[in-house]
Amino acid sequence: MTKSKLAALASALLLASCGPVNTPTPQAPQELRGLWVDGFGPGMKTPEEIDQLVATAKAMNVNVLFAQVGRRGDCYCNNAAMPRTNDPAVPAGFDPLADVLSKAHAQGIQVHAWIITTAIWNSVTPPTDPAHAFNAHGPKATGRDFWLMVKNDGTTRGGSDWLLDPGHPDAAEYIKNMYTSVVQNYDVDGIQFDRVRYTDYNPAGGPNNWGYNPTALERFRAETGRTDTPLPGDAQWSAWRRQQVTNLVRETALAVKAIRPDVSVNAATITYGAGPADEAAWLTSRPYTEVLQDWVTWVREGYLDVNVMMNYKRDFVADQALWYDQWNTFAAKLQRETGVHQVSGSAIYLNDQQSSVNQVVKARAAGLDGWAGYSYRTPDKDVNESKRTKEQVLPELTAKLSGAGGPFEQPASWSRPSARNLRAVSGQVQVATGPLGGRVVTLHDGAGQEVARTQTDGNGRYGFLRLPQGAVQVRVAGQATPTVLPLRGRVTPLPTLTLP
Template sequence: MSTDGSTSLLPRRLALLAALLLAGCGPQTPVPAPAPLELRGLWVDAFGPGLKTPAEIDTLVGEAKAMNVNVLFAQVGRRGDCYCTLAAMPRTDDPAVPAGFDPLADLITKAHAQGIQVHAWIITTAIWNNVVPPTDPTHAFNAHGPTTTGRANWLMVKNDGTLKAGADWLLDPGHPDAAEYIRNMYVSVAKNYDVDGVQFDRVRYPDFNPVGGPNNWGYNEVALERFRAETGTAGTPLPGDPVWSAWRTQQITNLVRETALAVKAVKPDVSVNAATITYGAGPADEAGFLDSRTAKEVLQDWATWVREGYLDVNVMMNYKREHVADQALWFRQWNAFARQMLTVNPDVAQVSGSAIYLNFQPGSVAQIGATREAGLSGWAGYSYRTPDADVNAGTRTKEQVIPELTAGLSGAGGPFERAARWERPNPDKLRAISGQITVASGPIGGRTVELLNLQGGVLASTTTDGQGRYGFMRFPEGSVQVRAGGVTSPVFTPTSGSVVQAPAVALP
């Protein structure tokens, strides 16, 4: 530095010159604030028009864009088929889909061009509902339906021998081969398409049970044999047997966990989400959730899925009529519970799914407001094909209602007047372990597996599925071990950004 201080004056002179130059440029254009982060979803079902032809998809994407919707939950898996050509399940034989046309691929291209995400919605268990079998011999209904016996039969069975839940034949998630098939459905779509997410639907045991439970389904003979072997019980359990109910609940949780791990192993930034049940009044806390109709009637423990980080987004099917006082209250109770779960695991977004088909348009707008007041991550409407109660009643058409709903949502003063953004999961935040046990004797499923720190403390615990797989998706950093059946693995250090394979554990 010079003794006359000229060097120390240079920064100030440069700053003054920069200020004069900026002043000469006139008023500066303000930088716009970034769009808020809020999921705004629309379910698009395949039970009618919406995503089956190029023209339908053009209309869908244009109308979603006009509404300022940023996520389409598109039903690509209806009943054991796919509205696509590159999946584990066969391409749909829906005659409304032009030959050679891939609806999912077309939707992704067009939606992404408008900044809209596409999440592939697949019905988890339903595989057929027609008296005429599917044309494809490899379809799960043909290969593993009512004409098959023994291990080849994957069908859900009620305690009285009923094989159909309403009009649907379904797969039993307690059958290990059926669970494997379900897992591969989701993985194949995530692997072969640039979807932003995959969504479970009906990832539970069926309805058609007494209000408040118990659930009467799950009596596939292979599933029953597993239950007996893994729990040491004999005979056929009653529907309300607490051990049987807990075992079936765990099969659903195992399926969600293993599918999430497999999807993340293929593409860590694909969102795994579920459309979850909210029957009746909302619980005050997690203890209340375990006693709710959701947990008792359909054996769906989505609170655990959130707590353990198996989901990126929980989309409650919070289907309540705003114009019915009790239901409007229930809608807000479930929102309040979801807000609690967001506090438990802030990395799992909580979205309130509104039944726009049961509501009049002002009621749907009011439920968006109630969702925001609860502090949730976003809102979704079911469904694009039936956008309000009048369309559902058949008194008006979708084409008449959509412009009105769009004006109410994104028009002046509407809740979606300003565009919002939604982002795919950050793969750098992924911390996941996938593992496999082997056994010399005894059942491979139903084994408790613990994740240990180096001091022997239990960080997490889970249960193997029917293939002997297990996994963890929420645990602290550092080196760990896994322990099952008294056998402890070597030490390993999971890294972020991918699904890490745990050392194999061989049980005697």
């Protein structure tokens, strides 16, 4: 036996004497692969539908289901602040959210509770459940009990929908509780805002014509010192309404994180028209001006763990294909600068199957952390146009996405946010005179330098989710909290500040 063979034999014997070699298991790459499951038709309303949904998602190598549990003031669940849905397709006593959570989690698939934020009802027949918010706070309500969004011409209905006004403090509190009640009662992996903005039916590019709820309008006057009724394009009025939406996102995120810091807070956000070249151009973009949705601030301030752009463009239309890429490029830069995950949500219902595959590839090439398709119920334009059925199309789309050579051929994983990465503070002001809302709140580091600012909401609440290292202090109208060292993994409450 040669010396080299003897050495090899000795090495093998030595390894054998040490026991089995533990070869590290390759980790699947991190990439969000999402599928929206809407409540406007079959999908997750019965145990059998949910069995098929989870099997399809598993075969497609999808790892996140954005499951619509809140449609219009109701819940596809049995335990939430909203009443259980009266959808006749849901069997009596059945809890769709509980069932999809159990079955999806067993397959390693996350479930994010998608709730329409502002839409509350869409039928001329009122809800039968007396607990439904529309019955107490809809068109027949008066005074502060009236929560609906109002157009500048007095209209209270956007298309077929009545909507809650985020500038009304009680409506905003109700919206926040919709999300937190689901997080308290179900092991959801995330919550998703949808239609978290002032509604449509405006000129392209703005101004937005909504927000004239009497209580909201009186708040604006009290906080700004004005006495008039502003025109829709009034810059101060637009900025005030935009801030109300931002306040709502911030306060809901803080409330969710206070319950369970590892729950993902994300939003389905608007990308109307062309994408902005930079953040200066963002200030003239259609989401910012037309529907008063400042999701760039939500990303920069850490209110979101994931931003899921509704980048609904047709890949086979040249202008729209360009816009899709522009929004991806804009979001990718934001992702690099903030560390907040950016996901491109595609309208698979507007595209043929190959176009949807192309958009997955483009989102990945742009450097985004994921892709999501809207929706499971309408997986391509033929289904949307009633030319074919979902059952005919889903196997074909699955093969194109996760079959040989497809972008999802290999599985990918997606992790919930680490609780250890959370450091946040929240607080509230009381006032002797004047409004609770619109108070400028500044955050200061241990050296006393201002590092961030926000405004109180209509209930006097404020908070910060992206803090400097070390101790911080909050100041409002000449009053200051004690200097505190926020704890990692939680939202640290601050003492209430009493303002003169």
